[in-house]
Amino acid sequence: MKCVICKYGEIIKGFSTVILEKNGSTIIFKEVPSLICDNCGESYIEGKINKELLFLGQQIIKSGVEVDIRKYTKKIAA
Template sequence: MTCPLCKHGETAPGTVTVTLQRGESTVILKGVPASVCENCGEYYLDEATTSHVYAIAERAVRDGAEVQIRRYAA
């Protein structure tokens, strides 16, 4: 698909690092599957992956993590 952001690149399957912050908590997930633009590097997660990423981050915040770095696992 053509990247909706830059309008020049095509997206291709790849993996990315996602960083989420809420309050004093920072959650970093490495190796998250995504569609990545070859031109600008913007990435897009599908709905199931997004839900899983948010669930992981929510658990970390609930557990009081200040910084948590994890490898993504489906």
Template sequence: MDCVLCKSQLIHGEVNHIVDTESQIVIIKNVPAMICHQCGEYYLDNETAIKIEKLVDELLKNKTEITIANYTEIAA
């Protein structure tokens, strides 16, 4: 698979996924992804994306301004 932005090759790695709402910021560390080695754009597989969506929904219930979670500890 190639990057849709720059057409460069993707490599397996981990990223910090950031969700910024109007009132809260959620940072999820160590998320497995395919990362473009040229431009840095990253892509999540369907299973990971669904886990991230559910995780963010739960973390937003905390009503904290900034929440930081580790994907490898929560999604296991």
């Protein structure tokens, strides 16, 4: 599969760091499974995983945490 951004690189499986910012809170998810372009570095995160991150991020923000860094695992996504 070719990258849709640079139309040159190959998409390979990897991990990304996703940062969510809302209402002054910053939530950082590390080791999120993603597809990454080996040329421009653009990362593609599956829609399902993206939804999970948004849902989790909202829950964390609701709890009043300003900064939270956590690893993405199947456990937290369940």
